[in-house]
Each structure stands twice: as C-alpha cells, then as structure tokens.
Amino acid sequence: MADFKLDSRLSADTIAIGDSGLCRLLLMDDSRFPWLIMVPRRFDITEVHELTPLDQTVLTFEIAQVSEILKDITGCKKINIGALGNMVPQLHIHIIGRNEGDIAWPGPVWGAGKSVPYDEKTMRTFIERFSSALQQAS
Amino acid sequence: MADFKLDSRLSADTIAIGDSGLCRLLLMDDSRFPWLIMVPRRFDITEVHELTPLDQTVLTFEIAQVSEILKDITGCKKINIGALGNMVPQLHIHIIGRNEGDIAWPGPVWGAGKSVPYDEKTMRTFIERFSSALQQAS
Numbered sequence: 234m235a236d237f238k239l240d241s242r243l244s245a246d247t248i249a250i251g252d253s254g255l256c257r258l259l260l261m262d263d264s265r266f267p268w269l270i271m272v273p274r275r276f277d278i279t280e281v282h283e284l285t286p287l288d289q290t291v292l293t294f295e296i297a298q299v300s301e302i303l304k305d306i307t308g309c310k311k312i313n314i315g316a317l318g319n320m321v322p323q324l325h326i327h328i329i330g331r332n333e334g335d336i337a338w339p340g341p342v343w344g345a346g347k348s349v350p351y352d353e354k355t356m357r358t359f360i361e362r363f364s365s366a367l368q369q370a371s
Numbered sequence: 372m373a374d375f376k377l378d379s380r381l382s383a384d385t386i387a388i389g390d391s392g393l394c395r396l397l398l399m400d401d402s403r404f405p406w407l408i409m410v411p412r413r414f415d416i417t418e419v420h421e422l423t424p425l426d427q428t429v430l431t432f433e434i435a436q437v438s439e440i441l442k443d444i445t446g447c448k449k450i451n452i453g454a455l456g457n458m459v460p461q462l463h464i465h466i467i468g469r470n471e472g473d474i475a476w477p478g479p480v481w482g483a484g485k486s487v488p489y490d491e492k493t494m495r496t497f498i499e500r501f502s503s504a505l506q507q508a509s
Contacts, residue, residue: 279449280438280439280442280449280450281431281434281435281438281450281452282434282435282436282438282439282442282450284435286432289431289432289435290428290431292431293419293427293428293430293431294424294427296419296420297419297420297422297427298420300418300419300420301418301420304418304420311417311418311455311456311457311460312418312419312420312454313453313454313455313456313457314419314452314453314454314455315451315452315453315454315455315479316450316451316452316453317449317451317452317453317479318449318451319449319451319469319476319477319478320477322449331457338457339457339458340457340481340482341453341455341479341481341482343478343479344478344479
C-alpha cells in the first residue's frame with residue numbers, strides 16, 4: 234500500500250499541529266475562526282465510507298475528542314463539522330468553533346470572504362493550548 | 372429522560388423517510404440536490420460529542436451506510452457530510468450527493484439560492500429507491 238501524503242493545497246492553507254492516532258491535525262491559517270482540519274493518514278481515500286469500519290470508529294472518537302477540546306478552550310457556542318472535499322478530494326474533516334456574530338454566522342464558513350492569516354504569536358499560543366489539552370485528554 | 376421530538380423547522384423543510392436504528396431519516400424538500408438529513412432520536416443533544424460513545428459509533432456506521440447508498444443510487448461524484456446546527460440546534464447531520472455543475476458546485480449547498488420543492492412523483496420514486504436499497508443493506 235502506498236504511503237499517505239498530505240494534499241499540497243491542504244498543506245498550503247494550514248499549519249501542522251501534529252498527529253493523532255489516525256489523523257494529521259492541521260490548523261487552518263484563518264484567524265477569523267478557530268478552525269481545525271483532520272486528515273486520516275490513509276492512502277487514496279475520498280469518502281468516510283471508504284475507510285475500514287475500525288478506522289471509521291477511531292475517526293469518530295477523534296472527531297468527538299477534538300470537537301470537545303475546541304469547544305472547551307475557545308468557549309465557542311457551536312461546533313461545525315464538515316467533510317466536503319469538492320475541491321480537495323483527499324478525505325479531510327473540518328472542525329470549526331462558531332459564535333454568534335462571527336463573520337459568517339449563521340451561515341457556513343466555506344466561501345465566506347477571504348481568510349485572515351494568524352500572526353505568529355497568536356498561532357503559537359493557540360496550538361500550544363490545543364496540544365496541551367489534547368495531551369491531557371489522551 | 373424526556374422523549375425525542377423532531378425540531379419543527381427540520382420537520383417543515385423535509386419529508387420523513389423512516390427510522391434507522393438511531394436516526395430519523397429525512398429527505399430535504401429540495402430537488403436540486405439528493406439531500407438527506409439524519410437526526411439521532413435522542414433528547415436535547417446539540418453536538419456529536421454529547422452522544423454516548425455507543426451512539427457515536429452507531430451514528431458513524433449509519434452515516435457511512437446512508438452515504439454509500441446515496442452515492443450508489445444517484446451516481447453522484449462526491450458526498451458532502453455536515454453537522455452545523457447554527458440555526459437549528461437539535462443535532463442533525465446533512466448527507467448530500469454532489470456533482471460537478473450542480474447549482475452550488477464546488478461550494479457548499481447551505482445558503483446557495485432557494486430550494487426547489489420536489490414534485491410528488493419524483494419524491495416518491497426517490498424515497499422508494501433509497502428505502503429499498505437501505506433495507507437490502509441492513
């Protein structure tokens with residue numbers, strides 16, 4: 234089986250946080266929303282139902298864990314979860330913390346204006362908080 | 372524990388197909404896209420991570436099954452899965468069959484123009500095909 238390789242467009246739009254049991258964890262470089270992307274480290278998978286049943290179960294566990302931590306550390310009102318892949322076919326799951334009054338509320342974040350990249354310090358602080366909470370939960 | 376009751380806005384926008392082990396299955400009354408909605412029949416749940424681990428596992432299984440059937444019977448190019456809930460907090464999962472050239476492609480379907488209700492015959496035919504495929508798969 235060929236190796237997992239992160240799609241170049243996902244790589245260009247994000248900052249790598251690290252790996253969970255199944256997924257590469259990425260922070261979308263858009264400071265308007267706390268927005269993570271989870272990419273199962275499997276070769277040539279575009280749909281959730283193409284994963285093995287075990288991988289599907291692990292993915293669900295990891296999505297729930299990441300969602301809960303994101304809600305916890307940001308205090309956001311709602312988590313949005315999405316697996317779209319119309320532009321980037323490599324299976325990837327968006328986990329986004331949403332708040333009333335954010336720039337896309339109550340619509341979806343996809344296609345809502347232009348992203349605003351993080352400044353280095355804010356980005357580092359966010360990744361440290363998230364990673365530390367994930368480590369404590371695991 | 373109080374009983375599950377379908378949110379009135381979900382009810383108004385959809386046609387009921389039936390119940391899976393965990394979910395109420397609904398067809399979005401928008402003939403522009405093959406668009407299903409799955410609502411876990413649990414009381415007062417707004418986020419996937421609030422479900423019990425067993426319900427999360429069953430939900431994943433059912434999402435994968437419904438996605439695969441939808442892709443199969445429609446021949447669509449891509450499945451979009453989304454759990455947003457910014458407007459309707461009751462946890463519900465969108466499963467949408469997407470095609471290059473559909474009216475929202477490659478963007479998300481949410482917020483893309485006005486829905487076009489089904490005519491009775493097309494709607495009945497779709498529900499029969501889907502239900503029959505689901506029964507065979509279960």
